[in-house]
Amino acid sequence: xxxxxxxxxxxxxxxxxxxxxxxxxxxxxxxxxxxxxxxxxxxxxxxxxxxxxxxxxxxxxxxxxxxxxxxxxxxxxxxxxxxxxxxxxxxxxxxxxxxxxxxxxxxxxxxxxxxxxxxxxxxxxxxxxxxxxxxxxxxxxxxxxxxxxxxxxxxxxxxxxxxxxxxxxxxxxxxxxxxxxxxxxxxxxxxxxxxxxxxxxxxxxxxxxxxxxxxxxxxxxxxxxxxxxxxxxxxxxxxxxxxxxxxxxxxxxxxxxxxxxxxxxxxxxxxxxxxxxxxxxxxxxxxxxxxxxxxxxxxxxxxxxxxxxxxxxxxxxxxxxxxxxxxxxxxxxxxxx
Amino acid sequence: xxxxxxxxxxxxxxxxxxxxxxxxxxxxxxxxxxxxxxxxxxxxxxxxxxxxxxxxxxxxxxxxxxxxxxxxxxxxxxxxxxxxxxxxxxxxxxxxxxxxxxxxxxxxxxxxxxxxxxxxxxxxxxxxxxxxxxxxxxxxxxxxxxxxxxxxxxxxxxxxxxxxxxxxxxxxxxxxxxxxxxxxxxxxxxxxxxxxxxxxxxxxxxxxxxxxxxxxxxxxxxxxxxxxxxxxxxxxxxxxxxxxxxx
Numbered sequence: 001x002x003x004x005x006x007x008x009x010x011x012x013x014x015x016x017x018x019x020x021x022x023x024x025x026x027x028x029x030x031x032x033x034x035x036x037x038x039x040x041x042x043x044x045x046x047x048x049x050x051x052x053x054x055x056x057x058x059x060x061x062x063x064x065x066x067x068x069x070x071x072x073x074x075x076x077x078x079x080x081x082x083x084x085x086x087x088x089x090x091x092x093x094x095x096x097x098x099x100x101x102x103x104x105x106x107x108x109x110x111x112x113x114x115x116x117x118x119x120x121x122x123x124x125x126x127x128x129x130x131x132x133x134x135x136x137x138x139x140x141x142x143x144x145x146x147x148x149x150x151x152x153x154x155x156x157x158x159x160x161x162x163x164x165x166x167x168x169x170x171x172x173x174x175x176x177x178x179x180x181x182x183x184x185x186x187x188x189x190x191x192x193x194x195x196x197x198x199x200x201x202x203x204x205x206x207x208x209x210x211x212x213x214x215x216x217x218x219x220x221x222x223x224x225x226x227x228x229x230x231x232x233x234x235x236x237x238x239x240x241x242x243x244x245x246x247x248x249x250x251x252x253x254x255x256x257x258x259x260x261x262x263x264x265x266x267x268x269x270x271x272x273x274x275x276x277x278x279x280x281x282x283x284x285x286x287x288x289x290x291x292x293x294x295x296x297x298x299x300x301x302x303x304x305x306x307x308x309x310x311x312x313x314x315x316x317x318x319x320x321x322x323x324x325x326x327x328x329x330x331x332x333x334x335x336x337x
Numbered sequence: 338x339x340x341x342x343x344x345x346x347x348x349x350x351x352x353x354x355x356x357x358x359x360x361x362x363x364x365x366x367x368x369x370x371x372x373x374x375x376x377x378x379x380x381x382x383x384x385x386x387x388x389x390x391x392x393x394x395x396x397x398x399x400x401x402x403x404x405x406x407x408x409x410x411x412x413x414x415x416x417x418x419x420x421x422x423x424x425x426x427x428x429x430x431x432x433x434x435x436x437x438x439x440x441x442x443x444x445x446x447x448x449x450x451x452x453x454x455x456x457x458x459x460x461x462x463x464x465x466x467x468x469x470x471x472x473x474x475x476x477x478x479x480x481x482x483x484x485x486x487x488x489x490x491x492x493x494x495x496x497x498x499x500x501x502x503x504x505x506x507x508x509x510x511x512x513x514x515x516x517x518x519x520x521x522x523x524x525x526x527x528x529x530x531x532x533x534x535x536x537x538x539x540x541x542x543x544x545x546x547x548x549x550x551x552x553x554x555x556x557x558x559x560x561x562x563x564x565x566x567x568x569x570x571x572x573x574x575x576x577x578x579x580x581x582x583x584x
Binding site: 036038039040042043044045046047048049050051053054055057061141142206209210212213214216217218220221224225227228230231234235236237238272273275278 | 389
C-alpha cells in the first residue's frame with residue numbers, strides 16, 4: 001500500500017512538473033499530445049473529486065456526530081437475541097449509523113467489544129456502506145428510481161444478512177476475532193462517546209467537527225487515489241476497449257468487480273463512477289460493481305485485517321464475492337435490464 | 338511531523354479546498370466539471386470546508402488537539418505526509434492548470450454515441466414540445482428517438498451550436514456537429530452529434546465551435562437514425578460558457 005501511494009505521489013509530481021514546463025514553454029509543449037492527455041486527465045479527475053467531495057464531507061460529518069453523541073451500549077440493549085433477527089437488524093443498522101466502509105470497521109469493532117452478536121455485527125459491517133441514508137441518496141442522484149437503485153439495496157442487504165447468518169453458526173465466537181481486544185486501526189477514529197455530564201453540547205460539536213476533519217483526510221486520500229486511477233483509465237483506455245470487456249455475462253461482471261476492488265472508491269460516491277460504465281456494461285455487471293465494491297476493496301480489506309484473523313477475512317471476501325457474482329450473472333442471463 | 342504542524346496544514350488544505358470550490362462556482366468554471374443540478378451541493382461543501390478549516394486552525398497554543406473526546410491512533414509521520422499531499426492534489430492541479438472543459442480530443446477515449454436509445458431518457462416527450470429552433474443537439478436526438486416516425490421533423494429548421502468532428506463514415510460535404518453530455522460529472526461524459534451537410538463543412542477544423550442553421554432531414558450513419566441539417570448559415574463562434582449538455 002505504501003509503495004502504491006509513493007508511486008501515485010511520484011506520478012502526481014511528474015504531472016506537476018509537466019504542467020510547470022508547459023506554462024513556461026507554451027509553444028514547445030502545448031502542441032504535445034501528452035499535454036492534451038494531461039488536460040483530459042485533470043478535467044476528469046477534478047470532475048470526480050468535485051462531485052464526490054460533498055458526499056464524503058457529509059459522511060464524515062455524520063460519522064463525527066454519531067461518534068460523539070451516540071452511545072453504542074444503549075444500542076446493544078436493543079439488539080435482537082436470535083441469529084436471524086440479528087442478521088436482519090444488522091443489515092438495516094446502517095440506516096441509523098450513516099458511515100461508509102472506512103468508518104464502519106472501527107464502529108463494528110467497538111460494537112463487538114460491547115457484546116454485539118456476531119451475526120448482527122458482520123451483517124452491519126457488510127451492509128451499512130450501502131444501507132445508509134447518504135449512500136442511498138447518492139445512488140438515487142446517480143441512477144434515479146430504477147432497477148439499479150432498488151436492486152443495489154436489496155442485494156446488499158440480502159448478501160450481508162446471509163454472510164452474517166453463516167458466521168453465526170460458529171460455536172465459539174471468540175475465534176472470529178483477533179485475541180487483542182484493542183487492535184490498532186491506523187487512522188480510524190475511536191468511538192467513545194463523551195460522558196454526558198463531562199462535556200457541554202458545544203464542546204461535543206467541536207469534537208465532532210475535529211473528528212470529521214480528520215476523517216475527511218483519512219478517507220479523502222483513498223478518494224483522491226481512486227479518482228486519479230479512474231481518470232487515468234478513462235484518459236487512456238478508449239471506450240471501445242471497455243466495450244469489449246462488457247460483452248460476456250460472466251467476464252463483464254468479473255471485470256467490474258475487479259475494478260471495484262482496485263479503485264477502492266468510497267461507497268458514498270461509487271454510484272457516480274459506475275454511471276460512467278452504464279453505456280458499456282449491462283445492469284447486472286454495474287450492480288456487481290455497486291454491491292461488491294462497498295463490501296470488499298483494497299482499503300476495507302486492510303482495515304478488516306486489523307480486527308479479524310486472516311481466515312475470517314478470507315471468508316469475508318470470498319462469500320460476498322461468490323454471492324454477488326451469482327446474482328450478477330443471473331441478472332445478466334435472465335433479465336432484460 | 339508534530340500534531341500541531343499536521344493540524345495547521347490540515348486546516349490550510351481544508352480552507353484552500355473550500356475557497357477553490359466556491360471560486361469555481363463564482364467564476365462559472367464549475368460547468369466544466371459537473372452537471373449544474375449538483376451546484377448547490379458543491380456550494381454547501383465549500384462552506385462546510387471553510388467551517389472545518391477554521392475550526393481546525395490551532396489558534397489556542399495550549400491544547401490544539403485534546404484527546405478527551407476521542408482516543409484514535411494517529412497515522413505515522415510518513416503516512417501523514419502522503420495523506421496531506423494526496424488530499425491537496427486536487428487543489429494543486431486545480432490551481433496550477435487552467436480550467437478547461439473536455440474538447441474534441443477527448444472523444445477518442447470518452448466515446449461518441451450515435452445510438453439514440455442509449456442517449457434518451459425520461460424527458461423525451463419534452464423534446465417534442467419545444468419549438469424546433471430552440472432544440473439543442475441533445476433535444477434533436479431525443480426527439481428523433483422518441484418519435485414513432487422521425488419523418489415528421491423533415492423540413493423543420495434547426496438552430497444549433499456545437500463543435501466539429503470529422504468521421505470516416507461520413508459522406509463528402511458532411512461533418513458531425515457534436516456536444517458532450519454530462520449526467521453527473523465529466524466521468525460519465527460522452528459525445529453525441531448530428532450530421533451537418535453543406536459545401537466546405539468537411540474542411541472545417543476539428544474542435545471548432547460553430548452555430549448552424551438549416552432544414553432537418555432524416556439520415557443514417559452506421560445503422561443509426563440521425564438528424565441531418567442542411568447548412569443554410571454557418572458561423573464560427575466562441576465555445577459557450579456552458580460547454581456540455583445536461584440530460
